[in-house]
Amino acid sequence: MPSLRFDLWPTRAFAALALKNMFLSPVSLLVYVLALAPFWLRSTATGDYIVVAFITALLFFGLYVVNLFIRRKLEHDEEPVISKNNLGCYITFAVVRRLRNRGNVTLPKLLLAASGTRRGLFILRQLGKEQKEFLQRCMEGVSKRDDVLLFIGEAVECAKELGEKRVDSNAILFAFFKRGGVFKEFLNECDVSLDDVRTILKWEGFHEKISQREWLFHPHRLVRSLGTIGRSWVQGYTNDLDMITRDVSGYVVWEGEHRGVLVHEKEIEIAVQVLSRASQRNMLVVGSVGAGKRTLVQNVGYLLRKQELEKGLPLTRQLVLKTEELMSGFSKPDEVLLRALKKGEKAGKVLLIIENIALILRSKDTNLRNVFTKFLESNKVSMFAIAVGEDYHNFVKTDPVLDGLFEKVYLSDTTDDETIAVLMMRYFELERKYKVHVTYRAFKSLMALSKRFIGKGAMPGKARAVLDDAVIAARDDHRKYVGDGHIRRAVSLKAHMDVTEISGDEKQKLLRLEDALKSNIMGQDKSVESLVSTLKRARLDINAGKRPLGTFLFLGPTGVGKTHTAKVLAREYFGSTDALIRLDMNEYSNEDSVFGVIGDPNPSEKSEGFLTKQVQDRPFALILLDEIEKAHQKVLISSRATRARPRKNLRRRSWIPFSRRRSSHRSS
Structure with a gap:
């Protein structure tokens, strides 16, 4: 059995490069122009352009045929390899074109070439890095003395894992990432795992597929532009x-x-x-x-x-x-x-x-x-x-x-994997239009924040809307990448609540909140301290994420200030008492009255449900359940505020204080 070797000279990719340099390079085109110039000058003097026009047309038709042959037979990755024993035959034209000194290929040269192609740059941008940063960080992890043949064998296996017949930039970078060392440290800095890299490479492969533009007279383009012919003859007018x-x-x-x-x-x-x-x-x-x-x-x-x-x-x-x-x-x-x-x-x-x-x-x-x-x-x-x-x-x-x-x-809502896939597809369109990049890490953050804070709508639609807004915000800020701040601002607008990183002004507001509450609420210092502590933890995102931001039971006799405390909290923290959603639980004392809260399950009835409607409109609010001991226990049967109709309203973005008179002996 012949031994394996690595040689780029007897390959289709190298032949394509040689023919392009010979017939289609800028120097070649200049030679053609200079060769035709005397004929055109003579035709101008005689006024006879037929012969020179024919020669010119014949020349450019020949160049067109050569170019077509190169693209379809030599550059085309679907063509079978010339020799399976020569691993150089598996390297794509895009990589070979960027290699320097192709007679002496080393791993540093491969790393430089793979990271500089269109596909390589896309992968690095998904990791949030540019080529220069990547090479500065990882070039020290490869050596000229490393076995190229062994590495190309690993890259061939990576290409098979990715479902590709040839070794392109994606397979080469994947093989480097699998080696660990400085490449593993680089991935850790990007906050992605090797499994995340596999997902990125999967979607990069599809991005490459759809980025292959159709030529002007392609049948698909003609059908979209002109429509079908004779349709009325077949189906009637x-x-x-x-x-x-x-x-x-x-x-x-x-x-x-x-x-x-x-x-x-x-x-x-x-x-x-x-x-x-x-x-x-x-x-x-x-x-x-x-x-x-x-x-x-x-x-x-x-x-x-x-x-x-x-x-x-x-x-x-x-x-x-x-x-x-x-x-x-x-x-x-x-x-x-x-x-x-x-x-x-x-x-x-x-x-x-x-x-x-x-x-x-x-x-x-x-x-x-x-x-x-x-x-x-x-x-x-x-x-x-x-x-x-x-x-x-x-x-x-x-x-x-x-x-x-x-x-x-x-x-129902799409799964996380399906949502990421839909977002990637939308991103491909936005990237072409706005020239703004979104990293894989940003996709995961966008999906998590959308799911957690945006109540209206379903996935993937609400996450896609956030992606659109975040990309436009990054473009308006003249940024090449969508940052966490752009995503949080977009989510804040959709959710009608502030989920951005805590600012200096808000830090001061939180620091002064305890004094502001104590100056308006007399004799309840311990309760106020507990409230403010919970507010600070919630604002810093130190919570489970699946529960209300805070749930309190205000217990005390009539006149002690239970309702007043809720009003002051709404004014000082939420900015207005309009953020207070108050339910007098006297009105929900029997089992059927729960439908006044969540809506009537009977389709013929059009009761929306007071609480679910209010929370839907104002997800970041203070919900006061006044005199909770008088309500039927079915009102609180679940920690999730649901409608009797299919849509759900999550209360996990709300604060829920309950008030109860100390003298009551009914269970709340």
């Missing part, structure tokens, strides 16, 4: 339907092919099965704002189209209903919808996507509702609707007939 819908068939296909993240996979599978049936092909996606309802619809649309192409089935037109235009742009929207859907029935397979079904069902136009229900019962037009949980309970579930016409999937 549908002017009435086209007037109130937007065709997204081509868009969902392109999005599906370029989307590297698939969340809610179980729900997607259910939706595809339902919409592929022969009858009752109506789906309703229910979930909180930000749960990914529209993304799920796009993923389902892509998988349906892919399934139809693989099986040779007629293609389904995927149309988004322009609900707002239908409701406000026509005097008789029911007649317009009726004509449009009849056209859809005759045209062939149509999937009607309704992004806000509540807008139709909320209308008092019974004719419109009847038309809508009629076509839900039809087997010729499928409907794919979206609703938030509250709208579903108020407008769909209250009508058993309508509810029965839909198969339903309920979306």
